[in-house]
Amino acid sequence: MSDRIDMLKKALEKDPENPLGLYGLGMEYMKMGNFEDAIVYLKKYLSVYDDQGAGYRALAQCYVKLGDIEKAIEAYERGIEQAKKYKHASMEKEFSQEIEILKGKIGKN
Structure with missing residues (x-):
């Protein structure tokens, strides 16, 4: 699971407002039960994407x-x-x- 998170974080370093990366990272954290971090990325996703x-x-x-x-x-x-x-x-x-x-x-x- 951390490989996917690492991959998504690297993608977001290149494009911090990439909706797919933000949503994906939020969902990965959610799957892990890390709801606080999931909320951070989901809120960011919702702020940049309709x-x-x-x-x-x-x-x-x-x-x-x-x-x-x-x-x-x-x-x-x-x-x-x-x-x-x-x-x-x-x-x-x-x-x-x-x-x-x-x-x-x-x-x-």
């Missing part, structure tokens, strides 16, 4: 794993905006359902 929704899903999932439900909801809400923009109705519905589940968890705490 994502259609999947990046926001990954970001929200990282926040959920870290127990930051409010930030997860915010990420899903931004994902819904992008899903609407790109006419991804099923993604919009999925994110709305995830928000309702997360809001239920807030009420239980």
Whole structure:
């Protein structure tokens, strides 16, 4: 796994705003369970690329794993905006359902 991370980091040294590299690195960190680093790269990715929704899903999932439900909801809400923009109705519905589940968890705490 670290070989892939090393490769992606080298690619980002040449082009620090490469969306594919940023997203890929975020996803690799996410797979490793390093959610803090995943968030750093996913947020950078989302700042340079007009994502259609999947990046926001990954970001929200990282926040959920870290127990930051409010930030997860915010990420899903931004994902819904992008899903609407790109006419991804099923993604919009999925994110709305995830928000309702997360809001239920807030009420239980």
